[in-house]
Amino acid sequence: xxxxxxxxxxxxxxxxxxxxxxxxxxxxxxxxxxxxxxxxxxxxxxxxxxxxxxxxxxxxxxxxxxxxxxxxxxxxxxxxxxxxxxxxxxxxxxxxxxxxxxxxx
Amino acid sequence: xxxxxxxxxxxxxxxxxxxxxxxxxxxxxxxxxxxxxxxxxxxxxxxxxxxxxxxxxxxxxxxxxxxxxxxxxxxxxxxxxxxxxxxxxxxxxxxxxxxxxxxxx
DNA sequence: AATCTATTTGACTAACTTTGTCAAGTTAAT
DNA sequence: ATTAACTTGACAAAGTTAGTCAAATAGATT
Numbered sequence: 699x700x701x702x703x704x705x706x707x708x709x710x711x712x713x714x715x716x717x718x719x720x721x722x723x724x725x726x727x728x729x730x731x732x733x734x735x736x737x738x739x740x741x742x743x744x745x746x747x748x749x750x751x752x753x754x755x756x757x758x759x760x761x762x763x764x765x766x767x768x769x770x771x772x773x774x775x776x777x778x779x780x781x782x783x784x785x786x787x788x789x790x791x792x793x794x795x796x797x798x799x800x801x802x803x
Numbered sequence: 804x805x806x807x808x809x810x811x812x813x814x815x816x817x818x819x820x821x822x823x824x825x826x827x828x829x830x831x832x833x834x835x836x837x838x839x840x841x842x843x844x845x846x847x848x849x850x851x852x853x854x855x856x857x858x859x860x861x862x863x864x865x866x867x868x869x870x871x872x873x874x875x876x877x878x879x880x881x882x883x884x885x886x887x888x889x890x891x892x893x894x895x896x897x898x899x900x901x902x903x904x905x906x907x908x
Numbered sequence: 909a910a911t912c913t914a915t916t917t918g919a920c921t922a923a924c925t926t927t928g929t930c931a932a933g934t935t936a937a938t
Numbered sequence: 939a940t941t942a943a944c945t946t947g948a949c950a951a952a953g954t955t956a957g958t959c960a961a962a963t964a965g966a967t968t
Contacts, residue, residue, distance in 0.1 A: 701893050702900045720915065730958055735916060742956080761886060768890035769897055772877050781866060783898055785873035788806050790891050792874055795807045797888075825944065835929055840945060847927080 699762045705749070705770055708763070710738040712756040726755050743771070804867045810854070810875055813868070815843040817861040831860050848876070 699708065713723055720731040720738075727734065727748055736742035744752070749767045753760040776782030804813065818828055829839040832853055841847035849857070854872045858865040881887030 702897060719913090729956085731915075732917080732959080733957065735914095739916085741916095745956080764884075765886050765889050765893055768881055768884060768886060769893040771880055772890060772894040773897060773901075775876055775880060776873055779869075779873060781870050781873060783895075783902075784870050785877060786891065786895050786898060788870055788874040789877040790888070790895070792807060792878060793888050793891060796878075824942090834927085836944075837930080837946080838928065840943095844945085846945095850927080 699759070699766065701766065701769070703766075704740050705744070705763070705766050706738045706740040708758070708766065709752060709756065712758060713738075716756060718756075723752070723755055727751055743774070804864070804871065806871065806874070808871075809845050810849070810868070810871050811843045811845040813863070813871065814857060814861065817863060818843075821861060823861075828857070828860055832856055848879070 703711075713720075720734050724731045724734040729748075733742060737744045737748075744767065746764070746767070749763055750760060752758070753763045772786070776785055779785065808816075818825075825836040825839050825843075829836045832839065834853075838847060842849045842853075849872065851869070851872070854868055855865060857863070858868045877891070881890055884890065
């Protein structure tokens, strides 16, 4: 999986590869086709539950898709921030620190 | 600034160092003391605007405090995710990719 | 060119989350 | 035991996100 593709691009490509219509997939997700269309064009965010279902429906690796989804949410959080990439690095360092603490107890 | 402190810890320490009361600072922020108390104990998140005001009130470096704040929001986004640190790394890679694209145009 | 099917768009509503107030409860110093 | 500072929890208001629906567009097919 190419991590530089948006989750929408990944979903649309795989859906088309499988010859499925928006209507087929959105029915399984139990949402209107409009939303799925928007998710595929990155106009809306999916929920975590939808991502997990989509991995099943489209035979995509759940963990990979989830990582892609989470990374996109992270990027969304800092998209308009000039200090975004600094914040990302600090978040990683803090994450390590927290994990170290937790592994001690 | 120690990046492994929570934003709440940083704010409380500096406020106490300056001998200010919750009531003094919360008045300047135009919120109830209850909220500031919760922010300092990490029971609530501050807004970006509050963080910027707090930097002024407490003489903290705005960019440093903002990075700390943003990193905490990022961590919040993945706090319950076992794939969180993988997602963080992928977010950084994607960030680089996006910046590369943008610098070309 | 008319029709049919898939997708997109935009206005609107519903559900949820976040941000806040307020009043009562603790804590600790005097 | 009072007083001042802070904390707690129930609740309301504001804002955001997730959804529906109907109409519009795009592209094949007859």
